[in-house]
Amino acid sequence: MTTTPLDQVAVTQTKRGSLAGRYFRRPLGVIALLLFVVVLVIAIFAPLLAPHDPNLVDFALTKAPPGPGHLLGGDSAGRDILSRLIYGARTTLYGAFITCLTGLVLGTPAGVAAGYFGGTLDRILMWISDALQSVPAMIVLLIVAAGTGSNFTVLMVAIGIFLAPGYFRISRTLAQSVRQEAYIDAARVAGLKTPRILGTHVSPAVYAPIIIQTALTAGIAMGMQAGLQFLGIGAASTPSWGAMMNDGFSNMLSHPNILLWPSLALGLTIASLALVGSTLADLVGVPTVPTRKKRRWAVPVRRDGDAAPAPTPAATVVGGVTPSKAAEACESALRIENLRVAYPGADGDTEVVHGVSLEAAPGEVLGIVGESGSGKSQTIFAALDLLPAGGMASSDGIWINGTQVGSLSRRKRHAMFGSGVGYVPQEPMTNLDPCYTIAHQLMEPLRVVSGLSRKEARERARDTLARVGISDPDRVLASYPHQISGGMAQRVLIAGAVICRPTLLVADEPTTALDVLVQAEVLELLRELKDEYGMALVMVTHNFGVVADICDRVVVMKDGRVVEEGPVDRIFANPADPYTAELISASLDDTDSRERIDGARTESERTFA
């Protein structure tokens, strides 16, 4: 095995520090948090802290000014203002809790589902959300109050329903952005089921913004709650800041202190929550949503549940294949027959892959080569069920490791990918989930798909990291993606792709994002792994140098078509198509490559016309 220096690259420590550490460096945020904690403590320990029974009436105390024994004075009914204020905190926080819980439980899962699956589900949920936002909430709340005898908890649940669209919209937007992340594709190819992907890879992106939303929603809930109580809705025996404000409002001119204290308590509590929320938003607003270098087309990935226009999705159409071809396909690691991929556009569907057929035998290294936009990735995406939203694929069949994947349910197809197919994507960094350690990401498919115990999975992960040339696997296992270099990340991805010992490894431009030295090492590693595990390797590249280096056979693509295929030696010695010849010389001599390729395109077009 070749020893490599990649793992020598120092693991960089994060300079940002933990979220809590950064939060406590914000004085305003700290003051706001302290204020809220004080209100919370007062609410929890109200029976211990209140000097009097909040409902005890003492006529001598009616509208009394502050004095000994009654530090804030008495209200218009002769009750101790301080005690009512303390118990009011309890009512207010309880109400806000019920409201936030309702909004959270209804809005967040719905938003994640709508954002991740898109399509009809998204449209229906968006419609419900819009409808809820257009209903005049206060009128409905008054009706609910009348119908339930002003049941406080029911009213707070009703407010929560009206505030659920806030949670829905945030989680929908975040799920939409995360579902385009390459590490979600990688998780799907690794065979993880959708609930697992939603739970472990999509939800973490939603957590921090949802906490911020909760802080803001709690403030809004308190305001609405106080508004209802101000209108006299709610049990008279329950001390509440809104009811106290109502009382104070009636005596505002003669006894302003009755209005002052509940208003101050409510204002400060809402302001503290708003400040906590905005401080958190400042700190986590951008980094919590992982950014992916957008694919050229920048449209969301189609998922289960999306409305997929005809023709049928990738690998689901079987037809036009003779029995002999089907039998041959059973021998192949990968076989694609007459694949077409199209996208809807303003002027109808645009086909970007036009009837591509190719095959990789077990143990063989097949190169798919072509310039940018020639359809290499679309071909592979269609085979691995990773087409972006709107992508429509039809074929006469796609076989992976001898199985016609179109005849399998999506679930079985993905389970098969997990154990039989490894996928090494283009951009190492974006294919690792920033929320989890490398250990978690390598062990997850082993535990979930292969059923290994935690100990076994960890050992396998450590061994595989060592095998891909990382000399300090324990340190890398404990690292987060941002703590490792690009070269090391690519090795981690290769380790992840081969960790379940697949029989087919698909590598989509695995060296593009790496420098020249690291490129050579990664190619060497892929070659070694392929020999060691007996895998077929499908190598997608724009570089004939890579093809010369590692491939047995090559398929040359241009404008969504296969222009030529054959053994690498023959293609290099005697390219049949002028485009192939120019691609070879452009790859071997980088100068003026674009002009030469363009020239060859013209020549080739003449040949094909």
Ligand SMILES: Nc1ncnc2c1ncn2[C@@H]1O[C@H](COP(=O)(O)OP(=O)(O)OP(=O)(O)O)[C@@H](O)[C@H]1O
């Ligand atoms: N979502 C999409 N909508 C419309 N056209 C698309 C979409 N995705 C890809 N295409 C088109 O499909 C064609 C093939 O793209 P593909 O990504 O397969 O090229 P490629 O050969 O892999 O190039 P690269 O290596 O640069 O990714 C391109 O012309 C591209 O513009």
